[in-house]
Amino acid sequence: MSFWKRFRTNIGAIVGVVLLIGVIAIALLAPVIFEHGPWQMVQRPFLAPFAVDGLPLGTDTLGRDVASQLAHGARVSLLVGLVSTLVALLIGVPLGALAGFYGGYVDEGAMRFTEFFQTIPNFALAIVLVAIFEPSLASITLAIAIVSWPPVARLVRAEVMSVRKREFVDAATLAGLSKHRILIRQVLPNTVSPIIVMASLMVATAILLESSLSFLGLGDPNAMSWGYMIGAARTVIRSSWWLSFFPGVAIIITVLALNLIGEGLNDALNPHLSRKGRA
């Protein structure tokens, strides 16, 4: 069975894809749907959902449109999630590949370096990094990438180590190919599947991290994000539930969609490890 066929049979994964496409569409179309931006005051504050026509999710503490904030927040969440994952891959994949392929001192060095990052709690390190840099989209993205690459390096290292022992790598050595060419052309392409799966799950984690940072007020002050919305609504959580409820739901849906997709990818790319049909 082909990859797509296997992926299609997984209902959860399809639900994930539909949800994610929905979130992406809203993010892309945010400026079109809402003529007023997320920072613009449009009505009096603390309007409940559906209390006034045109404001289905109500207004916040300053009278800004919650629906507009939510749509614009999706852009930040997705962008940070995607870019930070890419950066994390850019750090983790080469490091893990070198460590796994060359072994010996290279491996020792790379892994000790990785462990250095792994021993520091993720979130604490991210806070420190953002606090050192000015909080901005770029610094947040970088901070999230820096705390999330170590698992990538470990995964790639393990994969490379197992692929390296396969006979076609010996065959490539005998063909007189140079070592780095064997690594790039022969070994790495065979490690792509688990990396893709991990990356899809990392996007979800990154979105959560970004929300947590913004919640603590360490977000970019010029970008509306879901975490910031919840953080700002924290003080009025008992009187105006919708201010923290809707961004919370948005985070849950997006993260859930990404996790469903990740699991679907995992089953489709590694059919032998599929958890289905194995009670």
Add this chain to the structure above:
Amino acid sequence: MSTLAIEHLTIGLPEGADRPFAVEDVSMTIDKGHILCVVGESGSGKSMTANALMGLLPPGVAVKAGRALFEARDVLRLPEADKMALRGASIAMIFQEPMTALNPLMRIGDQITEVFAAHDRFTQAERRKKALDLIREVQLPDPEKIIRAYPFQLSGGQRQRAMIAMALALEPKLLIADEPTTALDVTTQSQILKLILDLRDRRGMAVMFITHDFGVVAEIADGVIVMREGKVVEQGPAAQVLNTPQHGYTRRLLAAIPTGVLPERRVLSDSPALEIKGLRKIYRTGGGLFRAPREVRAVDDVSLTVSRGEVLGLVGESGSGKSTLGRTAVRLVTPDGGQVLVGGTDLAALSDEDLRKQRHKVQMVFQDPYASLNPRQRIIGAITDGPIARGIPKARAVARARELLDIVGLGADAASRFPHEFSGGQRQRIGIARALAMDPELIIADEAVSALDVSIQAQVLDLLRDLREKMDLSILFITHDLRVAAQLCDRIAVMQKGRLVEIGTVHDIFLNPQQDYTKQLLAAVPGADWDNQKVPA
């Protein structure tokens, strides 16, 4: 009175498989005290038949029709609880790979007594005593020690004996053996076969013995069933099927078996393609500050030469160092001492960069046709990578690759496809084309046909023979199978425990072996007597 009677068994495969039924309309009977060999190539449905009896069919595969009568009950349709009571007690099974069939974290004795415990028989003390008796019965040395040993502390043959002891624990009436000797060395194999024959005589069990090897069949079978693509093509008493096969497929299978017929003597040239002088490789494991590391002399002071245009067979059991020797000769492994001279250059002494430029001189054909091709690279890329790295223009390398694919019998249009589109035999041909593309002075074939079915094996051997004539190839042919070596090689070198025991022409080795170890190896080849009947030497 037959112990087991299978009637019109049909097993369906899930949708999308290459055929609708794994097994179609198969009938057979096994009598008490008889050994029925089910023979077939991979994918013939022989293991599926056995798994159906034990209720071990994989998900998606189900019995569609037919019945299997055992003690007047249809074992295929028993409720799960009854099946559980039956398994182990009345029908037992042994598997191909004793290392994975045994629990690595349990002592051998515990694994045997667990069988009694699962069926609620005997007291603790009795179980232990019975386990000891069983271990003695399967002739494991030092039973008191074995009962406390873990699987990894036993050799392959000992593990298979332990498996047999477990299977025999409750005195089953039927023993199903699924390729129990395939993973073992010839000498171990012949011991296990003897043990099974012996137990059959003593206990009067019926044995269903699944194998792909007609040599094994000739050794032990009373009756034979030949299967192909899920159907029975021929069945009958062993002597009849082996000596006067009726069906064309059986005849072809039998013809494909490497026989003891020796090739004609050929005159060999004096100039050497490969000279190995005093080669040594020691593997060290473990060891620490206060403990000396364990040393294994994988290759211990071996010297040999392969002449231009010669095929030298390198034969030995697992652990004899033959593969290490082969890998050292291409310097995938760097030796600890000695020289590997190819066309006057010592490969063992080159630096990495110089070595890379000399790589093309020696090429290798690997054992596992599935692992030796990159699943994500097209065939053309696999073959042309080497020549292009050598500096041959791409257009010429591609043209040559297509030509070679034609020569190895695949056709030039195979070039743009991916490895998974080919069968094992075809992949091995690709491996050969890849080696030839480098215009090597020597090809090392490391168990190159061991993973293939006999009929495919014969085709690949024919191809190698053909290429040897056409291209004047020199080949170092590493194998554990003397019969295969006899077919292709001019000379044979026998290795044991890292040392070269004997080297000589095929005729010398087969007809007049000097060393005891060589004689042992020759005597252990399954079906040796039957071969000799067929072809008077």
